[in-house]
Every structure is written in C-alpha cells, then in structure tokens.
Amino acid sequence: MNREHERNEGSELDRIIHEPSRLKIIAQLYVVESADYTFLMKQLDFTWGNLSSHIAKLENAGYIEVTKEFVNKKPLSTVKLTKEGRRAFEQYRENIKQMLDV
Amino acid sequence: MNEEIDLVRLEQATFRTANQDGLTELWMGLMILAIALVLVQAAFAATVAFLILYQAVLNEKIKEKYTYPRIGKVKLRNEKEMPSGYGWLIVVALMIPALAAVVFSQRIENDLLLLIANLAPVLVGIGLVPPAAYLVERSGLRSYYGIGAIAVILSGILVLVEFSTPAYRMVSYLALVGALFVLTGILSLFRFVRKYPILEVEEMSDEPGA
Numbered sequence: 001m002n003r004e005h006e007r008n009e010g011s012e013l014d015r016i017i018h019e020p021s022r023l024k025i026i027a028q029l030y031v032v033e034s035a036d037y038t039f040l041m042k043q044l045d046f047t048w049g050n051l052s053s054h055i056a057k058l059e060n061a062g063y064i065e066v067t068k069e070f071v072n073k074k075p076l077s078t079v080k081l082t083k084e085g086r087r088a089f090e091q092y093r094e095n096i097k098q099m100l101d102v
Numbered sequence: 103m104n105e106e107i108d109l110v111r112l113e114q115a116t117f118r119t120a121n122q123d124g125l126t127e128l129w130m131g132l133m134i135l136a137i138a139l140v141l142v143q144a145a146f147a148a149t150v151a152f153l154i155l156y157q158a159v160l161n162e163k164i165k166e167k168y169t170y171p172r173i174g175k176v177k178l179r180n181e182k183e184m185p186s187g188y189g190w191l192i193v194v195a196l197m198i199p200a201l202a203a204v205v206f207s208q209r210i211e212n213d214l215l216l217l218i219a220n221l222a223p224v225l226v227g228i229g230l231v232p233p234a235a236y237l238v239e240r241s242g243l244r245s246y247y248g249i250g251a252i253a254v255i256l257s258g259i260l261v262l263v264e265f266s267t268p269a270y271r272m273v274s275y276l277a278l279v280g281a282l283f284v285l286t287g288i289l290s291l292f293r294f295v296r297k298y299p300i301l302e303v304e305e306m307s308d309e310p311g312a
Binding site: 027028030031032033034035036037038039040041042043071072076078 | 109112113115116119166170173174175176177178179301
C-alpha cells in the first residue's frame with residue numbers, strides 16, 4: 001500500500017484531490033450516487049481523454065470505483081465515489097476551511 | 103484552491119441537467135389526466151394503476167432512448183424522498199379527501215360533502231404546492247413555484263365559475279392542469295432533443311485515452 005494520498009492525510013492538502021480537474025470530478029461525484037462518463041464529460045466540460053486520465057488517477061488512489069458493462073451492445077462505464085473517496089473529500093474540505101480560517 | 107466548493111449549488115445544477123428532458127413534467131401531467139379520467143369513468147382506474155405500476159419502467163425506457171445518449175446517465179442522491187415526509191402528508195391529506203368528496207358527492211346528498219367537493223380544486227391546487235417547493239429545493243429554480251401558483255390560481259378561478267356538478271368542475275380543473283404539465287413536458291423534451299445531439303459512436307467508447 002503505497003498510495004500518494006496516504007502521505008497527504010491530516011492537516012496537509014490531499015494532492016490527488018487538490019488538482020482542479022480532479023477536484024471537480026470528485027465534488028461532482030460527491031453529490032450523486034453515480035454517473036457515467038458521458039454525463040461527467042458534459043457536466044464538467046472535459047474532453048474524453050482528459051476525463052479518462054483523471055478518472056484513472058482517482059481510481060488508482062481508491063477514491064472512485066469504475067464499473068464497466070455493456071448496455072445495448074455499447075460500453076458503459078459508471079463511476080461512483082468510494083467510502084474512502086467520500087471521507088478524503090470531506091477531510092480535504094475541512095483542511096481547506098482550517099487553512100483559510102487561520 | 104481557495105474557492106469555496108458549493109455542494110448545494112452543484113447538486114442543484116446536476117438535478118437541472120438530469121431533469122431538463124421534461125419527463126418529470128410529462129409524467130406528472132399524465133398522472134393528473136389519468137385521475138381526471140377516473141372521475142369521468144371509474145373503469146379508467148386501471149389506467150391510473152398501469153401508470154403508477156409501469157411509470158418507472160417506461161420512464162427508464164424513454165430515458166435510455168432519448169436522454170442518456172445525449173447527456174449521459176446520472177443517479178441522483180435521495181431520489182426517493184420526493185417531496186419530503188411532511189410534503190407528502192400535505193399532499194395526501196388534501197388531495198385524497200378532495201377527490202373522495204367529489205366522488206361521493208355524486209352519490210350521497212350532504213351539504214358539507216358538497217361544499218368540500220365544490221372546493222376540491224383549491225385543495226388539490228394547494229396539494230400541488232409541496233411538490234413545486236420540492237422541485238425548487240432540488241433544482242434551485244424558483245420558476246418551479248410557478249407550478250404551485252398556477253395550480254392554486256386556476257383552482258380559485260374554477261371555483262368561481264358555475265358548473266352543473268362538482269365532478270365537472272374537478273375534471274375540468276384536472277384536465278387543464280394535466281394538459282399544462284404535459285405541454286410543458288413535451289416542449290421541454292422537444293427543446294432538449296434539439297439542443298443535445300446524440301453522441302457519435304466513437305465518442306461513446308469508454309476506454310481510457312480514447
């Protein structure tokens with residue numbers, strides 16, 4: 001277990017989440033149960049490639065879970081925030097608040 | 103990143119995006135029209151039962167065909183809490199007695215029952231306010247209050263108009279409100295389909311880096 005975010009817990013900002021594009025993705029996923037790639041791309045105004053690379057990083061960090069399936073013979077990837085991701089985002093918000101309050 | 107993350111606004115924006123296809127309004131309208139049909143002829147109760155039972159399935163089929171290929175699929179949180187516990191209580195406490203009074207006023211002669219039956223559109227109109235407030239809360243769009251306002255104002259107008267029976271008044275009211283919802287839903291769906299073209303097949307590929 002050598003995840004980058006583990007080094008950033010506590011009062012430091014989580015660098016995985018802190019990147020603006022990933023912060024957008026994780027905040028979006030925080031307010032929904034799940035969303036597919038198309039929805040995230042449209043809602044966040046990302047390109048497909050950009051979204052894919054950030055999703056991969058968040059998935060590697062264990063913050064999101066990607067489920068791949070075929071619907072009407074078309075690939076469909078659904079993205080969902082994991083409990084760990086939810087906790088990390090809440091911690092990130094807390095840390096940001098503390099930093100700004102100082 | 104020093105900007106505040108407004109999760110409420112984000113959730114409202116997501117709700118607006120997910121519901122801009124007009125299907126919510128369309129189904130509400132169809133449900134109201136179906137209730138009007140039951141008041142005209144009790145045999146239409148099967149239509150209402152069919153709508154209630156298959157609404158979710160039919161809605162999903164329509165979304166699969168028109169909505170998801172255009173804007174993608176999102177599952178909102180707390181979708182089942184609609185409106186709120188108290189909101190539902192108001193809806194049920196007003197609408198069921200109102201509709202029951204209209205039905206029974208055709209069979210039983212009672213002054214109080216007749217009075218409630220005559221005022222039934224107003225009760226139903228007020229009963230539509232909590233769902234409107236729910237939509238405002240979820241979407242952040244105050245224009246949804248318009249649904250409640252129109253429903254109440256229209257009910258007030260119809261109460262002042264003379265009808266031969268309370269049932270005719272109620273059916274007219276439900277038909278008008280239902281038709282308004284259906285029209286709004288169809289127009290929204292039409293606008294949605296024109297605004298968002300179906301994504302090309304290669305765009306739909308989910309492979310990272312595609």
